Amino acid sequence: MSTPPIQWYPGHIAKAEKALIEQLKKVDVVLEVRDARIPHSSHHPQIQKWIGDKPHVLVLNRIDLVTPVSHQLWLDALKAEGQVPHCTDAQHGKGIKAVIKAAEKVGVSINQRRRNRGxxxxxxxxxxxxxxxxxxxxxxxxxLKRRIVESARRPGVTRQLRWVRVSQDLELLDTPGVLPAKLNNQEAAYKLAICDDIGTAAYENQLVATALIELIQGLESSKSKPGFLxxxxxxxxxxxxxxxxxxxxxxxxxAEQRHQGDLERMAQQVLNDFRKGLLGKVTLELPPSVH
Structure with missing residues (x-):
């Protein structure tokens, strides 16, 4: 992608990353949350380095925003990579019980080892x-079945590391979204921007809207499985x-047809339409096996 690079690394994120690395020493299991519309691009490139050999539960969130065909193709692709994704629509509470069970399952073996050591x-x-x-x-x-952590469709809302008790068997550390210091993969960066997963200071709406249109054009002209889009x-x-x-x-x-040539207004409309689901259930990347 030849458009200008996207970069965003606020001070609170840099500070949170240092605190996160320290807190990870106390963690038993990692729940990695990705956006189901961009399952590969929303995988943080440093997660494996941070977590090492700790148990890892993959959560594909916003599953309500993709088609059943896209959902199944990505499930199959991730399973082929040796991962077992748990699909959720956290906004409406779908798929949550399976995530709890996956995390608590790790605790069973941990506590057995603790008992063995007295x-x-x-x-x-x-x-x-x-x-x-x-x-x-x-x-x-x-x-938690209650609103204890601030949640909004606005990047960077969670700014503090905090431990919260889910049950007598599970504690969770909520973290700010942590971006890499440099977004070297610019294709992924644009997809993250399209999905509103990074701060608006990082990009120009017109460039990102153009990238979205180009992605949809490419997907529609590709030989993707019917029903993917x-x-x-x-x-x-x-x-x-x-x-x-x-x-x-x-x-x-x-823009000429709808906003008297105002490119910025049209760009904002295209991005908002996508983010609100008004373009339909659109997944922005094909699994590698479909390329």
């Missing part, structure tokens, strides 16, 4: 990790055929 059992300590705004706090609130995503919403036109020209033409 130590008392204790709650399993889990950490929730992921990029900003992938739904970590919403997940914790559902796990809704039919004619852009044409259905904007009554404008995206074939045989560049993404930049598509945005400009749509």
């Amino acid at each position: 130590m008392r059992p204790r709650p399993v300590r889990a950490v929730v990790l992921g990029f900003p705004n992938v739904g970590k706090s919403a997940l914790i609130n559902r796990l 809704p039919n004619q995503v852009l044409q259905t919403r904007y009554q404008l055929d995206p074939t045989s036109i560049t993404a930049a020209d598509y945005l400009a033409t749509a």
